[in-house]
Amino acid sequence: MSKQNKSDGEAAHGGYRAGFSVLVGRPNAGKSTLTNALVGQKVAITSAKPQTTRHTIRGIVHRDDAQLILVDTPGLHRPRTLLGKRLNELVADTLAEVDAIGFCLPANEKIGPGDKFIAAQLAAVGNKPIIAIVTKADTVDRQALTEQLLAVAALGREVRGEDGWNDIVPVSATDGFQVDTVADVLISHMPASPPLYPDGHLTDEPEAVMIAELIREAALEGVRDELPHSLAVVVDEIVPREGRPEDRPFLDVRVNLYVERPSQKAIIIGKGGARLREVGTNARKAIEALLGARIYLDLHVKVAKDWQRDPKQLVKLGF
Ligand SMILES: Nc1nc2c(ncn2[C@@H]2O[C@H](COP(=O)(O)OP(=O)(O)OP(=O)(O)O)[C@@H](O)[C@H]2O)c(=O)[nH]1
Secondary structure, eight states: OOOSOOOOSGGGGTTOEEEEEEEEOSTTSSHHHHHHHHHTSOOSOOOSSSOOOOSOEEEEEEOSSEEEEEEEOOOOOOOOSHHHHHHHHHHHHHHHHOSEEEEEEETTSOOOHHHHHHHHHHHHTOSOOEEEEEEOGGGSOHHHHHHHHHHHHHHHHHHHOTTOOSEEEEOBTTTTBTHHHHHHHHHHTSOBOOOSSOTTOOOOSOHHHHHHHHHHHHHHTTTTTTOSSOOEEEEEEEEEOTTOOTTSOEEEEEEEEEESSHHHHHHHHOGGGHHHHHHHHHHHHHHHHHHTSEEEEEEEEEEOTTTTTOHHHHHHTTO
């Protein structure tokens, strides 16, 4: 993340700004959906279930005069299991690195203890610009939105003193309402800097992590209720097949899906393996589109008992 030419001031890079921003908020606040709307391409998985975003996934907003690099974090929350604790460490590390923080609070839910907990943590980060983003604005009427904006402003003053949040922006990621404004406001807090990534680059997430996310999304389709947080996906290897012409590569992708109980393994695999085949077919199409190459997808389902609580298992699974 080193920026060349540490000279300050607007004119330093012809007025160009570039930097990092993170969206935080409690589970289900709409962070992934907003990231996707800002970046304009699906990079993070979304789900109706909380805490599906396990990895830090970056998307980049490109403008003629700016680059906004977004980091999508897992839901910041009170640690419960060890996995939760690791997630919170990840969040704390990310906060220290960014130039501005977007704090997401849904318009259609009263500010609760979870939001206050996060607000206090953000205030403790120090002098960083914090922009309160009131998400899902389409779900409430004008008056309810106004009241929520006032409540969010009051929360800002409560944790940060009289100045409160640097900005407050209502947005609807699903309707596209104010999505550009959110980008504008975040960009206004980015430092003068040359572009940090080549144009057209949408994510710097290692391909393996994106592949794992695509498979995880396909595997959870229709069974989210039975398998809320018990599925981890690890890409073992991606090997180019030998003897293929360079312009038409073919890759062997080997992947392990870890669940916590044999009953969950049965759900993933389905009767006679039918469900797993369907998961493979769906994920393969998405992965081929991502990689621009044909692949053979080899999926294995394994039971790793209590992987969420076992430090050794967590390391093995990449957490
Ligand atoms: N109506 C409406 N629904 C939204 C909007 N943004 C997100 N949602 C819905 O809210 C739910 C949660 O959205 P996500 O983007 O997955 O939330 P998140 O904060 O990333 O959640 P975690 O990954 O659990 O931290 C999903 O069902 C979304 O479809 C919005 O602008 N309007």
